Protein backbone atom coordinates (compact mmCIF):
# COMPACT_ATOMS: atom_id res chain seq x y z
CA UNK A 1 0.00 0.00 0.00
CA UNK A 2 1.03 3.64 -0.37
CA UNK A 3 3.49 4.81 2.30
CA UNK A 4 1.75 7.50 4.36
CA UNK A 5 4.09 8.70 7.11
CA UNK A 6 7.60 9.12 5.69
CA UNK A 7 8.26 12.00 3.30
CA UNK A 8 6.81 10.95 -0.02
CA UNK A 9 6.96 11.68 -3.72
CA UNK A 10 3.94 13.29 -5.30
CA UNK A 11 4.21 12.63 -9.02
CA UNK A 12 2.16 14.97 -11.19
CA UNK A 13 1.53 14.49 -14.90
CA UNK A 14 -1.30 14.89 -17.34
CA UNK A 15 -1.66 11.15 -17.91
CA UNK A 16 -0.66 8.56 -15.38
CA UNK A 17 0.04 4.88 -15.86
CA UNK A 18 -3.67 4.10 -16.09
CA UNK A 19 -6.76 5.28 -17.90
CA UNK A 20 -9.91 4.84 -15.84
CA UNK A 21 -12.82 2.94 -17.34
CA UNK A 22 -16.28 2.60 -15.83
CA UNK A 23 -17.40 -1.06 -15.80
CA UNK A 24 -20.27 -2.98 -14.17
CA UNK A 25 -17.93 -3.82 -11.28
CA UNK A 26 -16.85 -0.18 -10.79
CA UNK A 27 -13.94 1.91 -12.02
CA UNK A 28 -11.15 -0.16 -13.56
CA UNK A 29 -7.61 1.15 -14.21
CA UNK A 30 -6.45 0.16 -17.73
CA UNK A 31 -2.69 0.49 -18.45
CA UNK A 32 -1.74 3.51 -20.59
CA UNK A 33 1.14 3.53 -23.09
CA UNK A 34 3.63 6.39 -23.34
CA UNK A 35 7.29 7.12 -22.82
CA UNK A 36 6.49 9.07 -19.68
CA UNK A 37 4.68 6.09 -18.16
CA UNK A 38 7.49 3.66 -19.09
CA UNK A 39 10.01 5.94 -17.44
CA UNK A 40 8.27 7.05 -14.29
CA UNK A 41 6.08 4.17 -13.12
CA UNK A 42 8.92 1.80 -12.09
CA UNK A 43 10.09 4.52 -9.71
CA UNK A 44 6.71 4.83 -7.97
CA UNK A 45 6.31 1.05 -7.87
CA UNK A 46 9.57 0.86 -5.97
CA UNK A 47 9.28 3.91 -3.71
CA UNK A 48 5.53 4.31 -3.25
CA UNK A 49 3.83 7.69 -3.16
CA UNK A 50 0.98 9.36 -4.99
CA UNK A 51 0.51 9.93 -8.72
CA UNK A 52 -1.75 12.89 -9.48
CA UNK A 53 -3.04 12.58 -13.06
CA UNK A 54 -6.03 12.83 -15.35
CA UNK A 55 -7.75 9.46 -15.70
CA UNK A 56 -8.31 9.83 -19.47
CA UNK A 57 -12.13 10.08 -19.13
CA UNK A 58 -14.73 12.84 -19.14
CA UNK A 59 -15.94 14.08 -15.77
CA UNK A 60 -19.70 14.55 -15.76
CA UNK A 61 -19.43 18.09 -14.37
CA UNK A 62 -17.02 20.78 -13.23
CA UNK A 63 -16.83 19.72 -9.59
CA UNK A 64 -17.00 15.94 -9.90
CA UNK A 65 -14.61 14.39 -7.36
CA UNK A 66 -11.64 12.38 -8.65
CA UNK A 67 -11.20 8.74 -7.68
CA UNK A 68 -8.38 7.54 -5.50
CA UNK A 69 -7.12 4.01 -6.20
CA UNK A 70 -4.31 1.83 -4.90
CA UNK A 71 -2.43 0.56 -7.97
CA UNK A 72 -1.37 -1.75 -9.59
CA UNK A 73 -4.51 -3.62 -8.58
CA UNK A 74 -2.77 -7.01 -8.28
CA UNK A 75 0.01 -5.67 -6.01
CA UNK A 76 -0.68 -2.10 -4.87
CA UNK A 77 2.46 0.01 -4.54
CA UNK A 78 1.28 3.61 -4.81
CA UNK A 79 -1.91 5.69 -4.98
CA UNK A 80 -3.43 6.99 -8.20
CA UNK A 81 -5.30 10.26 -7.60
CA UNK A 82 -7.48 11.37 -10.47
CA UNK A 83 -7.77 15.00 -11.56
CA UNK A 84 -11.18 14.99 -13.26
CA UNK A 85 -11.47 16.99 -16.48
CA UNK A 86 -14.72 17.93 -18.18
CA UNK A 87 -15.35 17.39 -21.91
CA UNK A 88 -14.76 21.12 -22.48
CA UNK A 89 -11.45 21.04 -20.61
CA UNK A 90 -10.27 17.96 -22.51
CA UNK A 91 -11.10 19.69 -25.79
CA UNK A 92 -9.50 23.04 -25.01
CA UNK A 93 -6.62 22.06 -22.73
CA UNK A 94 -5.57 18.57 -23.94
CA UNK A 95 -6.56 18.40 -27.60
CA UNK A 96 -6.29 22.18 -27.89
CA UNK A 97 -3.43 23.98 -26.19
CA UNK A 98 -1.14 21.06 -25.27
CA UNK A 99 -1.45 19.00 -28.44
CA UNK A 100 -2.47 21.71 -30.92
CA UNK A 101 0.07 24.36 -29.82
CA UNK A 102 2.83 23.20 -27.44
CA UNK A 103 3.48 19.72 -28.90
CA UNK A 104 3.96 20.88 -32.54
CA UNK A 105 5.87 23.98 -31.39
CA UNK A 106 8.38 21.98 -29.34
CA UNK A 107 8.85 19.51 -32.21
CA UNK A 108 9.48 22.30 -34.76
CA UNK A 109 6.19 21.84 -36.66
CA UNK A 110 5.32 25.53 -36.71
CA UNK A 111 2.84 25.09 -39.58
CA UNK A 112 0.74 22.79 -37.36
CA UNK A 113 0.60 25.22 -34.39
CA UNK A 114 -2.74 26.77 -33.56
CA UNK A 115 -2.71 29.56 -30.94
CA UNK A 116 -6.10 30.26 -29.38
CA UNK A 117 -6.71 32.40 -26.31
CA UNK A 118 -9.67 30.35 -25.06
CA UNK A 119 -7.48 27.23 -25.17
CA UNK A 120 -4.76 29.13 -23.33
CA UNK A 121 -7.09 30.29 -20.55
CA UNK A 122 -8.34 26.71 -20.10
CA UNK A 123 -4.71 25.54 -19.89
CA UNK A 124 -4.13 28.05 -17.07
CA UNK A 125 -7.24 26.86 -15.24
CA UNK A 126 -6.51 23.15 -15.68
CA UNK A 127 -2.92 23.62 -14.50
CA UNK A 128 -4.36 25.21 -11.36
CA UNK A 129 -6.52 22.09 -10.83
CA UNK A 130 -3.43 19.89 -10.92
CA UNK A 131 -1.61 22.27 -8.54
CA UNK A 132 -4.58 22.15 -6.14
CA UNK A 133 -4.61 18.34 -6.17
CA UNK A 134 -0.84 18.16 -5.52
CA UNK A 135 -1.11 20.70 -2.70
CA UNK A 136 -3.90 18.71 -1.04
CA UNK A 137 -1.50 15.76 -0.85
CA UNK A 138 1.70 17.56 0.08
CA UNK A 139 2.99 17.49 3.65
CA UNK A 140 6.16 19.04 4.99
CA UNK A 141 9.22 17.24 3.66
CA UNK A 142 7.45 15.80 0.61
CA UNK A 143 8.75 16.31 -2.92
CA UNK A 144 6.49 17.27 -5.79
CA UNK A 145 7.74 16.00 -9.15
CA UNK A 146 5.86 17.56 -12.07
CA UNK A 147 6.17 16.28 -15.64
CA UNK A 148 6.05 17.69 -19.12
CA UNK A 149 4.61 20.40 -21.30
CA UNK A 150 1.00 19.85 -20.23
CA UNK A 151 1.76 21.30 -16.79
CA UNK A 152 4.33 24.07 -17.26
CA UNK A 153 2.46 26.50 -15.00
CA UNK A 154 2.10 24.14 -12.03
CA UNK A 155 5.53 24.85 -10.44
CA UNK A 156 4.84 28.59 -10.06
CA UNK A 157 1.25 27.96 -8.98
CA UNK A 158 2.54 25.67 -6.22
CA UNK A 159 5.44 27.98 -5.29
CA UNK A 160 3.03 30.86 -4.84
CA UNK A 161 0.99 28.95 -2.28
CA UNK A 162 3.63 26.77 -0.59
CA UNK A 163 7.01 28.44 -1.13
CA UNK A 164 8.99 25.89 0.90
CA UNK A 165 7.75 22.78 -0.87
CA UNK A 166 10.54 20.93 -2.67
CA UNK A 167 9.88 20.69 -6.40
CA UNK A 168 11.41 18.92 -9.38
CA UNK A 169 10.23 19.25 -12.98
CA UNK A 170 11.16 17.03 -15.92
CA UNK A 171 10.45 18.17 -19.49
CA UNK A 172 10.23 15.01 -21.66
CA UNK A 173 10.10 16.52 -25.15
CA UNK A 174 12.49 18.86 -27.03
CA UNK A 175 12.73 22.43 -25.79
CA UNK A 176 12.75 24.72 -28.85
CA UNK A 177 15.04 27.60 -29.74
CA UNK A 178 13.78 30.90 -28.30
CA UNK A 179 13.06 32.33 -31.78
CA UNK A 180 10.52 29.58 -32.27
CA UNK A 181 9.19 29.75 -28.71
CA UNK A 182 8.65 33.49 -29.14
CA UNK A 183 5.91 32.78 -31.72
CA UNK A 184 3.75 31.61 -28.81
CA UNK A 185 1.95 34.65 -27.40
CA UNK A 186 2.17 33.17 -23.87
CA UNK A 187 5.82 32.08 -23.97
CA UNK A 188 6.80 34.36 -21.03
CA UNK A 189 4.04 32.85 -18.86
CA UNK A 190 5.24 29.32 -19.72
CA UNK A 191 8.80 30.23 -18.75
CA UNK A 192 7.72 31.94 -15.50
CA UNK A 193 5.64 28.89 -14.65
CA UNK A 194 8.61 26.54 -15.06
CA UNK A 195 10.83 28.81 -12.97
CA UNK A 196 8.66 27.99 -9.95
CA UNK A 197 10.54 24.68 -9.62
CA UNK A 198 13.82 24.06 -7.75
CA UNK A 199 15.38 21.72 -10.29
CA UNK A 200 14.44 21.51 -13.96
CA UNK A 201 15.52 18.50 -16.03
CA UNK A 202 15.75 17.95 -19.79
CA UNK A 203 17.13 15.04 -21.81
CA UNK A 204 19.87 17.00 -23.61
CA UNK A 205 22.21 19.92 -22.99
CA UNK A 206 20.95 21.54 -26.23
CA UNK A 207 17.44 21.72 -24.68
CA UNK A 208 18.98 23.20 -21.51
CA UNK A 209 20.77 25.81 -23.64
CA UNK A 210 17.53 26.66 -25.46
CA UNK A 211 15.74 27.08 -22.13
CA UNK A 212 18.47 29.25 -20.62
CA UNK A 213 18.60 31.45 -23.71
CA UNK A 214 14.81 31.73 -23.66
CA UNK A 215 14.61 32.93 -20.04
CA UNK A 216 17.49 35.35 -20.64
CA UNK A 217 16.00 36.71 -23.87
CA UNK A 218 12.26 36.62 -23.25
CA UNK A 219 12.20 37.30 -19.48
CA UNK A 220 15.48 39.14 -18.94
CA UNK A 221 16.38 36.65 -16.20
CA UNK A 222 19.98 36.50 -14.96
CA UNK A 223 21.58 33.25 -16.11
CA UNK A 224 24.84 31.55 -15.22
CA UNK A 225 25.38 29.63 -18.46
CA UNK A 226 28.50 27.91 -17.16
CA UNK A 227 26.69 26.24 -14.26
CA UNK A 228 23.18 26.01 -15.79
CA UNK A 229 21.62 28.20 -13.11
CA UNK A 230 18.85 30.80 -13.39
CA UNK A 231 18.45 33.54 -10.76
CA UNK A 232 14.81 34.44 -10.46
CA UNK A 233 12.76 36.12 -7.72
CA UNK A 234 15.39 35.65 -4.99
CA UNK A 235 15.80 31.98 -5.90
CA UNK A 236 18.24 29.84 -7.84
CA UNK A 237 16.84 27.33 -10.27
CA UNK A 238 19.15 24.51 -11.30
CA UNK A 239 18.73 23.23 -14.83
CA UNK A 240 20.28 19.96 -15.98
CA UNK A 241 20.54 17.46 -18.84
CA UNK A 242 19.75 13.90 -17.77
CA UNK A 243 18.91 11.61 -20.70
CA UNK A 244 16.44 9.07 -19.40
CA UNK A 245 17.35 5.38 -19.31
CA UNK A 246 15.36 2.14 -19.40
CA UNK A 247 15.33 -0.80 -16.98
CA UNK A 248 18.06 -2.72 -18.82
CA UNK A 249 18.01 -5.76 -16.54
CA UNK A 250 14.22 -6.10 -16.72
CA UNK A 251 14.36 -6.13 -20.55
CA UNK A 252 17.19 -8.68 -20.46
CA UNK A 253 15.20 -10.90 -18.09
CA UNK A 254 12.14 -10.63 -20.30
CA UNK A 255 14.23 -11.47 -23.36
CA UNK A 256 15.63 -14.56 -21.62
CA UNK A 257 12.21 -15.83 -20.64
CA UNK A 258 11.51 -19.07 -22.56
CA UNK A 259 7.94 -17.95 -23.36
CA UNK A 260 9.22 -14.71 -24.91
CA UNK A 261 11.84 -16.54 -26.96
CA UNK A 262 9.32 -19.07 -28.21
CA UNK A 263 6.96 -16.27 -29.18
CA UNK A 264 9.76 -14.50 -31.08
CA UNK A 265 10.42 -17.68 -33.04
CA UNK A 266 6.73 -18.09 -33.82
CA UNK A 267 6.57 -14.51 -35.08
CA UNK A 268 9.56 -15.14 -37.33
CA UNK A 269 8.12 -18.26 -38.83
CA UNK A 270 4.66 -16.69 -39.26
CA UNK A 271 6.12 -13.70 -41.08
CA UNK A 272 8.15 -16.08 -43.21
CA UNK A 273 10.92 -13.78 -44.45
CA UNK A 274 14.71 -13.90 -44.20
CA UNK A 275 14.99 -10.32 -42.88
CA UNK A 276 12.62 -8.55 -40.52
CA UNK A 277 12.56 -4.81 -39.85
CA UNK A 278 10.45 -3.37 -37.01
CA UNK A 279 9.04 -0.01 -35.92
CA UNK A 280 7.00 0.61 -32.77
CA UNK A 281 5.58 3.92 -31.54
CA UNK A 282 2.50 6.01 -30.87
CA UNK A 283 0.82 7.02 -34.14
CA UNK A 284 2.24 10.54 -34.11
CA UNK A 285 3.41 12.80 -36.96
CA UNK A 286 6.65 13.50 -35.07
CA UNK A 287 7.63 9.82 -35.31
CA UNK A 288 8.23 9.88 -39.09
CA UNK A 289 6.03 6.84 -39.88
CA UNK A 290 4.94 8.05 -43.30
CA UNK A 291 8.49 9.02 -44.37
CA UNK A 292 9.75 5.60 -43.22
CA UNK A 293 7.09 3.82 -45.28
CA UNK A 294 8.10 5.89 -48.31
CA UNK A 295 11.73 4.88 -47.77
CA UNK A 296 10.70 1.21 -47.48
CA UNK A 297 8.76 1.54 -50.74
CA UNK A 298 11.77 3.21 -52.40
CA UNK A 299 14.01 0.37 -51.21
CA UNK A 300 11.73 -2.22 -52.81
CA UNK A 301 11.67 -0.19 -56.03
CA UNK A 302 15.43 0.33 -56.21
CA UNK A 303 16.69 -2.99 -54.82
CA UNK A 304 14.23 -5.62 -56.10
CA UNK A 305 16.22 -8.45 -54.47
CA UNK A 306 14.51 -7.55 -51.17
CA UNK A 307 11.05 -8.27 -52.54
CA UNK A 308 9.88 -11.55 -51.02
CA UNK A 309 12.86 -11.58 -48.62
CA UNK A 310 12.37 -8.59 -46.29
CA UNK A 311 9.28 -7.35 -44.45
CA UNK A 312 8.57 -4.35 -42.22
CA UNK A 313 6.38 -4.76 -39.13
CA UNK A 314 4.91 -1.36 -38.24
CA UNK A 315 3.17 -1.26 -34.85
CA UNK A 316 1.41 2.03 -34.14
CA UNK A 317 -0.36 2.75 -30.85
CA UNK A 318 -3.55 4.83 -31.21
CA UNK A 319 -2.81 8.30 -29.85
CA UNK A 320 -4.71 11.64 -29.59
CA UNK A 321 -7.33 10.39 -32.02
CA UNK A 322 -9.52 13.47 -31.51
CA UNK A 323 -6.84 15.82 -32.89
CA UNK A 324 -7.37 16.33 -36.67
CA UNK A 325 -3.65 16.08 -37.54
CA UNK A 326 -3.54 12.60 -35.95
CA UNK A 327 -6.68 11.44 -37.76
CA UNK A 328 -5.25 12.61 -41.10
CA UNK A 329 -1.95 10.88 -40.39
CA UNK A 330 -3.73 7.58 -39.71
CA UNK A 331 -5.47 7.79 -43.08
CA UNK A 332 -2.21 8.64 -44.86
CA UNK A 333 -0.28 5.83 -43.16
CA UNK A 334 -2.99 3.29 -43.94
CA UNK A 335 -3.13 4.45 -47.57
CA UNK A 336 0.66 4.09 -47.87
CA UNK A 337 0.60 0.60 -46.33
CA UNK A 338 -2.18 -0.42 -48.75
CA UNK A 339 -0.31 0.98 -51.74
CA UNK A 340 3.01 -0.72 -50.86
CA UNK A 341 1.34 -4.05 -50.18
CA UNK A 342 -0.67 -3.69 -53.38
CA UNK A 343 2.49 -3.08 -55.37
CA UNK A 344 4.84 -5.67 -53.91
CA UNK A 345 2.83 -8.51 -52.30
CA UNK A 346 3.39 -11.88 -53.98
CA UNK A 347 1.76 -15.16 -52.91
CA UNK A 348 1.90 -15.22 -49.10
CA UNK A 349 4.55 -12.46 -49.01
CA UNK A 350 3.55 -9.03 -47.70
CA UNK A 351 6.18 -6.27 -47.53
CA UNK A 352 4.45 -4.36 -44.66
CA UNK A 353 2.56 -5.77 -41.67
CA UNK A 354 0.69 -2.94 -39.97
CA UNK A 355 -0.90 -3.10 -36.50
CA UNK A 356 -2.83 -0.22 -34.92
CA UNK A 357 -2.72 -1.26 -31.26
CA UNK A 358 -0.65 -1.39 -28.10
CA UNK A 359 1.04 -4.61 -26.99
CA UNK A 360 1.70 -6.19 -23.59
CA UNK A 361 5.37 -6.00 -22.52
CA UNK A 362 6.16 -9.66 -23.27
CA UNK A 363 4.79 -9.41 -26.80
CA UNK A 364 6.71 -6.17 -27.38
CA UNK A 365 9.98 -7.81 -26.31
CA UNK A 366 9.21 -10.83 -28.52
CA UNK A 367 9.01 -8.42 -31.47
CA UNK A 368 12.29 -6.76 -30.38
CA UNK A 369 13.90 -10.22 -30.33
CA UNK A 370 12.47 -11.19 -33.69
CA UNK A 371 13.65 -8.04 -35.53
CA UNK A 372 16.98 -7.99 -37.40
CA UNK A 373 16.70 -4.25 -37.93
CA UNK A 374 14.95 -1.73 -35.68
CA UNK A 375 13.85 1.46 -37.42
CA UNK A 376 13.50 4.43 -35.06
CA UNK A 377 13.27 7.36 -37.44
CA UNK A 378 11.35 10.27 -35.88
CA UNK A 379 11.37 13.68 -37.55
CA UNK A 380 12.01 15.00 -34.04
CA UNK A 381 11.89 13.31 -30.63
CA UNK A 382 12.82 14.45 -27.13
CA UNK A 383 14.78 11.24 -26.54
CA UNK A 384 13.03 7.99 -27.65
CA UNK A 385 12.92 5.05 -25.29
CA UNK A 386 12.06 2.46 -27.95
CA UNK A 387 15.62 2.69 -29.33
CA UNK A 388 17.02 1.88 -25.88
CA UNK A 389 14.45 -0.88 -25.23
CA UNK A 390 15.45 -2.67 -28.46
CA UNK A 391 19.12 -2.57 -27.45
CA UNK A 392 18.28 -3.75 -23.91
CA UNK A 393 16.27 -6.69 -25.30
CA UNK A 394 18.97 -8.16 -27.57
CA UNK A 395 20.52 -11.23 -25.97
CA UNK A 396 23.23 -12.17 -28.47
CA UNK A 397 24.49 -8.72 -29.58
CA UNK A 398 23.05 -9.15 -33.07
CA UNK A 399 20.64 -6.66 -34.66
CA UNK A 400 20.95 -3.22 -36.21
CA UNK A 401 19.52 0.00 -34.77
CA UNK A 402 18.73 2.57 -37.47
CA UNK A 403 18.18 5.85 -35.64
CA UNK A 404 17.13 9.32 -36.74
CA UNK A 405 19.70 12.02 -36.11
CA UNK A 406 16.76 14.11 -34.81
CA UNK A 407 15.96 11.73 -31.93
CA UNK A 408 17.51 12.95 -28.68
CA UNK A 409 18.83 9.41 -28.13
CA UNK A 410 21.14 9.80 -31.16
CA UNK A 411 23.55 11.83 -29.04
CA UNK A 412 24.21 8.89 -26.73
CA UNK A 413 23.72 5.83 -28.95
CA UNK A 414 26.96 5.85 -30.87
CA UNK A 415 26.71 2.34 -32.36
CA UNK A 416 23.46 3.17 -34.19
CA UNK A 417 23.28 3.76 -37.94
CA UNK A 418 22.12 7.39 -38.18
CA UNK A 419 19.64 8.59 -40.83
CA UNK A 420 18.06 11.83 -41.93
CA UNK A 421 14.34 10.88 -42.08
CA UNK A 422 13.56 13.81 -44.39
CA UNK A 423 15.84 12.29 -47.06
CA UNK A 424 13.74 9.41 -48.43
CA UNK A 425 16.32 8.24 -51.01
CA UNK A 426 19.11 8.41 -48.45
CA UNK A 427 17.03 6.50 -45.89
CA UNK A 428 16.24 3.78 -48.48
CA UNK A 429 19.96 3.29 -49.14
CA UNK A 430 20.72 3.14 -45.41
CA UNK A 431 17.99 0.49 -45.00
CA UNK A 432 19.76 -1.48 -47.70
CA UNK A 433 23.07 -1.18 -45.81
CA UNK A 434 21.40 -2.18 -42.53
CA UNK A 435 19.76 -5.27 -44.05
CA UNK A 436 23.11 -6.29 -45.56
CA UNK A 437 25.23 -5.63 -42.48
CA UNK A 438 27.62 -8.45 -41.57
CA UNK A 439 27.18 -10.24 -38.28
CA UNK A 440 30.61 -9.08 -37.10
CA UNK A 441 29.74 -5.41 -37.75
CA UNK A 442 26.36 -5.86 -36.03
CA UNK A 443 28.02 -7.29 -32.95
CA UNK A 444 30.64 -4.57 -32.79
CA UNK A 445 27.96 -1.87 -32.89
CA UNK A 446 25.48 -3.64 -30.63
CA UNK A 447 28.08 -4.22 -27.89
CA UNK A 448 28.85 -0.50 -27.89
CA UNK A 449 25.13 0.29 -27.66
CA UNK A 450 24.48 -2.25 -24.92
CA UNK A 451 27.32 -0.94 -22.79
CA UNK A 452 25.84 2.57 -22.95
CA UNK A 453 22.22 1.53 -22.33
CA UNK A 454 23.26 -0.78 -19.46
CA UNK A 455 25.36 1.89 -17.72
CA UNK A 456 22.92 4.75 -18.24
CA UNK A 457 19.83 2.84 -17.21
CA UNK A 458 16.76 4.07 -15.35
CA UNK A 459 18.49 3.76 -11.96
CA UNK A 460 21.42 5.88 -13.14
CA UNK A 461 18.91 8.47 -14.31
CA UNK A 462 17.03 8.52 -11.00
CA UNK A 463 20.32 8.81 -9.09
CA UNK A 464 21.32 11.84 -11.20
CA UNK A 465 18.07 13.58 -10.41
CA UNK A 466 18.27 12.66 -6.74
CA UNK A 467 21.82 14.02 -6.51
CA UNK A 468 20.78 17.25 -8.20
CA UNK A 469 17.98 17.63 -5.68
CA UNK A 470 20.30 16.91 -2.74
CA UNK A 471 22.90 19.38 -4.04
CA UNK A 472 20.15 21.95 -4.28
CA UNK A 473 19.09 21.24 -0.68
CA UNK A 474 22.60 21.61 0.69
CA UNK A 475 23.08 24.82 -1.20
CA UNK A 476 19.79 26.21 0.09
CA UNK A 477 20.87 25.39 3.64
CA UNK A 478 24.27 27.06 3.08
CA UNK A 479 23.33 30.21 1.25
CA UNK A 480 19.74 30.72 2.29
CA UNK A 481 18.62 34.16 1.21
CA UNK A 482 21.84 35.16 -0.58
CA UNK A 483 20.74 34.59 -4.19
CA UNK A 484 20.06 37.71 -6.29
CA UNK A 485 17.17 38.19 -8.67
Ligand SMILES: Nc1ncnc2c1ncn2[C@@H]1O[C@H](COP(=O)(O)OP(=O)(O)O[C@H]2O[C@H](CO)[C@@H](O)[C@H](O)[C@H]2O)[C@@H](O)[C@H]1O
Nearest residue numbers: 034035036038172280281357358359381382383384385386
Ligand atom coordinates in the same frame (compact mmCIF):
# COMPACT_ATOMS: atom_id res chain seq x y z
N1 LIG B 1 2.66 -0.79 -29.70
C1 LIG B 1 3.16 -0.63 -28.47
N2 LIG B 1 2.77 -1.44 -27.50
C2 LIG B 1 3.23 -1.30 -26.25
N3 LIG B 1 4.08 -0.35 -25.87
C3 LIG B 1 4.49 0.51 -26.79
C4 LIG B 1 4.06 0.41 -28.12
N4 LIG B 1 4.63 1.42 -28.81
C5 LIG B 1 5.36 2.10 -27.93
N5 LIG B 1 5.29 1.56 -26.72
C6 LIG B 1 5.96 2.03 -25.49
O1 LIG B 1 5.73 3.42 -25.33
C7 LIG B 1 6.94 4.07 -24.97
C8 LIG B 1 7.21 5.15 -26.00
O2 LIG B 1 8.26 5.97 -25.53
P1 LIG B 1 9.02 7.01 -26.43
O3 LIG B 1 10.11 7.60 -25.65
O4 LIG B 1 9.50 6.29 -27.63
O5 LIG B 1 7.91 8.04 -26.91
P2 LIG B 1 6.79 9.10 -26.30
O6 LIG B 1 6.60 10.09 -27.38
O7 LIG B 1 5.56 8.40 -25.86
O8 LIG B 1 7.47 9.74 -25.02
C9 LIG B 1 7.86 11.06 -24.59
O9 LIG B 1 8.57 10.83 -23.35
C10 LIG B 1 9.72 10.01 -23.51
C11 LIG B 1 10.33 9.81 -22.13
O10 LIG B 1 10.80 11.02 -21.61
C12 LIG B 1 10.71 10.59 -24.49
O11 LIG B 1 11.71 9.61 -24.76
C13 LIG B 1 10.03 10.97 -25.81
O12 LIG B 1 10.94 11.68 -26.64
C14 LIG B 1 8.80 11.81 -25.53
O13 LIG B 1 8.10 12.13 -26.74
C15 LIG B 1 8.04 3.01 -24.93
O14 LIG B 1 8.32 2.67 -23.60
C16 LIG B 1 7.44 1.81 -25.68
O15 LIG B 1 7.80 0.57 -25.17
Ligand SMILES: O=P(O)(O)OC[C@H](O)CO
Nearest residue numbers: 015034035036172319320
Ligand atom coordinates in the same frame (compact mmCIF):
# COMPACT_ATOMS: atom_id res chain seq x y z
O1 LIG C 1 -0.64 10.02 -25.08
P1 LIG C 1 -0.43 11.33 -24.38
O2 LIG C 1 -1.03 12.47 -25.11
O3 LIG C 1 -0.79 11.25 -22.96
O4 LIG C 1 1.17 11.66 -24.42
C1 LIG C 1 2.16 10.71 -24.29
C2 LIG C 1 3.47 11.30 -23.78
O5 LIG C 1 3.26 11.93 -22.55
C3 LIG C 1 4.14 12.26 -24.71
O6 LIG C 1 5.19 12.92 -24.03
